[in-house]
Amino acid sequence: xxxxxxSGGLISxxxxxxxxxxxxxxxxQALLLVGLVVFGLGPILWLTxxxxxxxxxxxxxxxxxxxxxxxWSNLKEAWTTVHVGRYFWNTVVLAFGSWASQLVVxxxxxxxxxxLRPKYATLINGLLLTTLFxxxxxxxxxxxxxxxxxxxVHHSFIDSYxxxxxxxxxxxxxxxxVKRFFDNLPREIFEAARIDGxxxxxxxxxxxxxxSKPILGVVSIFAVLASWKDFLWPLLVLTxxxxxxxxxxxxxxxxxxxxGVFLASMFIACLVPIAGFLVFQRSFLRGGGLGGAIKG
Amino acid sequence: xxxxxxxxxxxxxxxxxxxxVQAVPRRTPITWVRGGGLTTLLFLLxxxxxxxxxxxxxxxxTVIMSLQHxxxxxxxxxxxxRNFEQVWHDPLFPVAVKNTAYFAGLALLFGxxxxxxxxxxxxxxxxxxxxxxxLAYLPVVIPPVxxxxxxxxxxxxxxxxxxxxxxxxxxxxxxxxxxxxxxAMPSLVLESTWAxxxxxxxxxxxxxxxxQTELYEAASVxxxxxxxxxxxxxxxxxxxxxxxxxILQIIGTAQVFLEPYLFTSGGPANATLTVLLMIFNYxxxxxxxxxxxxxxxxxxxxxxFLAVFSLVYLRATRSWSTR
Numbered sequence: 001x002x003x004x005x006x007s008g009g010l011i012s013x014x015x016x017x018x019x020x021x022x023x024x025x026x027x028x029q030a031l032l033l034v035g036l037v038v039f040g041l042g043p044i045l046w047l048t049x050x051x052x053x054x055x056x057x058x059x060x061x062x063x064x065x066x067x068x069x070x071x072w073s074n075l076k077e078a079w080t081t082v083h084v085g086r087y088f089w090n091t092v093v094l095a096f097g098s099w100a101s102q103l104v105v106x107x108x109x110x111x112x113x114x115x116l117r118p119k120y121a122t123l124i125n126g127l128l129l130t131t132l133f134x135x136x137x138x139x140x141x142x143x144x145x146x147x148x149x150x151x152x153v154h155h156s157f158i159d160s161y162x163x164x165x166x167x168x169x170x171x172x173x174x175x176x177x178v179k180r181f182f183d184n185l186p187r188e189i190f191e192a193a194r195i196d197g198x199x200x201x202x203x204x205x206x207x208x209x210x211x212s213k214p215i216l217g218v219v220s221i222f223a224v225l226a227s228w229k230d231f232l233w234p235l236l237v238l239t240x241x242x243x244x245x246x247x248x249x250x251x252x253x254x255x256x257x258x259x260g261v262f263l264a265s266m267f268i269a270c271l272v273p274i275a276g277f278l279v280f281q282r283s284f285l286r287g288g289g290l291g292g293a294i295k296g
Numbered sequence: 297x298x299x300x301x302x303x304x305x306x307x308x309x310x311x312x313x314x315x316x317v318q319a320v321p322r323r324t325p326i327t328w329v330r331g332g333g334l335t336t337l338l339f340l341l342x343x344x345x346x347x348x349x350x351x352x353x354x355x356x357x358t359v360i361m362s363l364q365h366x367x368x369x370x371x372x373x374x375x376x377x378r379n380f381e382q383v384w385h386d387p388l389f390p391v392a393v394k395n396t397a398y399f400a401g402l403a404l405l406f407g408x409x410x411x412x413x414x415x416x417x418x419x420x421x422x423x424x425x426x427x428x429x430x431l432a433y434l435p436v437v438i439p440p441v442x443x444x445x446x447x448x449x450x451x452x453x454x455x456x457x458x459x460x461x462x463x464x465x466x467x468x469x470x471x472x473x474x475x476x477x478x479x480a481m482p483s484l485v486l487e488s489t490w491a492x493x494x495x496x497x498x499x500x501x502x503x504x505x506x507x508q509t510e511l512y513e514a515a516s517v518x519x520x521x522x523x524x525x526x527x528x529x530x531x532x533x534x535x536x537x538x539x540x541x542x543i544l545q546i547i548g549t550a551q552v553f554l555e556p557y558l559f560t561s562g563g564p565a566n567a568t569l570t571v572l573l574m575i576f577n578y579x580x581x582x583x584x585x586x587x588x589x590x591x592x593x594x595x596x597x598x599x600x601f602l603a604v605f606s607l608v609y610l611r612a613t614r615s616w617s618t619r
Contacts, residue, residue, distance in 0.1 A: 009509035010525055011420050012516050021522065025420060032417050036431040039490065044434065046458070047446055062458040101346070109343030116336040124340070131351045137551055137572055138599045141579050141591045142357035143350060149368065167350040175343065200335045229439045231554060236580065247441040251558060254445060263449070266442045273437040277430075284437070285429050285498055 044270065051075060051267035055260035074264035082257050084246065084265045091245040091269075094164050094234065095227035101169035102223040103216065110178035111204050115190060125179075128172045140232075143167060147237050163237040168227060174219050181215040182208060218283050221276065228273055362592040379593035386590075391566050392574045395556075398481055399488075399570060400549040407489040407496070408542065414493075415500030416530060429501060433494040440491060444558045447487040448474070451559075474560055477567040484555040484568060492548075496541055503537040504530070539613050546609075547602055571598050 015021045050058045054071040078084045147163045157163040235248045246269045254262045364372040418428045450458040451473035460470035473483045511529045553572040562569035579591035
């Protein structure tokens with residue numbers, strides 16, 4: 001009782017003392033927990049179970065629990081025969097490149113706009129904010145045409161990973177987030193560094209970046225997750241199946257293999273996001289509100 | 297000191313940079329480079345390149361393409377507003393608009409109250425609140441493609457489908473789920489709510505920590521019970537966040553693509569054809585070459601509608617959100 005860990009203040013201590021409140025709210029919260037386990041965790045547990053259940057059992061008894069034993073072969077078959085291993089690697093490479101591009105753009109851009117502040121920073125800020133209000137769908141077709149027929153360079157970028165990596169960097173949300181963080185760093189430190197003879201590069205690399213690990217961590221987590229989730233854009237610009245990421249391949253995998261192996265493939269596709277979530281839970285739940293809000 | 301002074305500059309109206317200030321005496325390229333102008337530009341280069349090429353240019357290009365006939369083979373020709381007219385007179389257009397509005401409406405109905413109730417209850421959890429929020433957020437980290445395809449398995453319309461099996465235990469069903477025109481859209485919304493509600497819960501939880509506890513205490517002193525405190529303190533304190541999440545959710549659901557694309561491809565009988573799916577079909581659905589003009593025209597119509605809608609919404613709710 002006295003720990004008061006999660007009291008939002010809505011229910012006062014005096015009210016908690018009343019048995020009716022304690023039982024009423026307590027049972028509502030217990031009900032909520034049951035609901036969250038059944039609906040939030042349930043589908044994922046089912047996927048985990050079915051990934052190692054023989055296809056026939058999953059089809060005839062979807063809610064049964066290992067009626068005829070397990071089929072670990074599903075996972076192995078998915079990884080090798082269905083080439084999930086290859087697609088998994090593609091996903092990793094795509095996520096890594098998108099992460100790098102987002103981080104470079106947000107860190108250097110945020111630094112220039114927040115610390116160096118040229119005269120035209122206001123204009124760039126305005127243009128960045130405008131893009132926040134433009135729905136992503138507006139970009140879809142012209143961006144695709146630009147990849148097929150890029151201006152200046154007469155070479156199609158279809159089937160090139162750059163077609164995924166570079167556009168990923170154009171996240172105004174990241175830049176605004178990083179810039180805000182830089183804005184709140186103590187100016188005195190920059191000034192002291194300048195007096196000690198540090199140029200902009202030194203300031204960026206040795207002072208601003210080390211002080212900004214928390215925000216760069218949040219941006220990184222969401223960059224990797226967003227890339228892992230991405231479907232439509234890689235579907236459009238990566239036409240060669242052996243280059244496509246897992247999320248793009250999954251619908252086709254469903255058509256060409258048994259249900260058990262397909263579910264095993266989906267299970268593999270979830271592993272990295274779930275593991276990342278469990279490890280970086282704090283960052284997710286702190287920054288998740290923001291990321292989710294903007295993504296809509 | 298100069299740094300601190302300049303730090304206030306962005307707060308000034310942006311028009312300032314366009315007029316008088318440029319007349320600073322003797323600003324030559326050389327003083328600009330010496331003053332670090334080139335270095336600054338170097339730092340901005342990645343941002344300018346990436347945004348210029350993959351955000352600002354395509355936005356302008358959309359407007360141009362919507363007024364052109366383009367098929368990537370022949371040179372583009374100007375056609376005025378004919379693309380918009382074509383979309384407007386497409387018999388599928390009203391269907392797609394209606395379906396999208398239906399999806400957005402249902403998503404509000406399913407997905408708006410539940411996260412709020414859950415968050416208010418969770419904020420009063422005394423022990424291990426982390427478990428609650430982790431469980432609520434878990435579906436959000438599942439890749440959307442996996443979520444949709446997994447639910448597609450659950451939605452198996454035979455009596456052996458996962459959902460129909462569970463409902464069969466209480467002698468309900470079997471239900472057709474995705475295969476009936478009436479059931480398809482609610483089924484899509486159900487999955488979408490499952491996949492996204494956790495993010496909203498986290499936003500509300502964050503907002504709830506900002507509610508001043510003194511207000512609760514004052515209400516208690518005045519003899520208010522828990523429900524009255526929720527109604528008269530919690531909800532009014534959250535209204536800013538509530539209004540923003542509502543408009544963001546509407547903007548997000550108006551652009552729903554993945555669910556109709558992967559679940560039903562717009563079927564059965566166009567019952568789940570949404571505006572975004574229509575844009576996709578215009579541009580990429582035809583193997584003979586895309587109707588990019590119509591696709592960009594429709595995407596601009598959607599963006600324009602959302603912009604107007606948001607403005608009207610913000611206007612209409614302004615007095616309420618700031619009191």
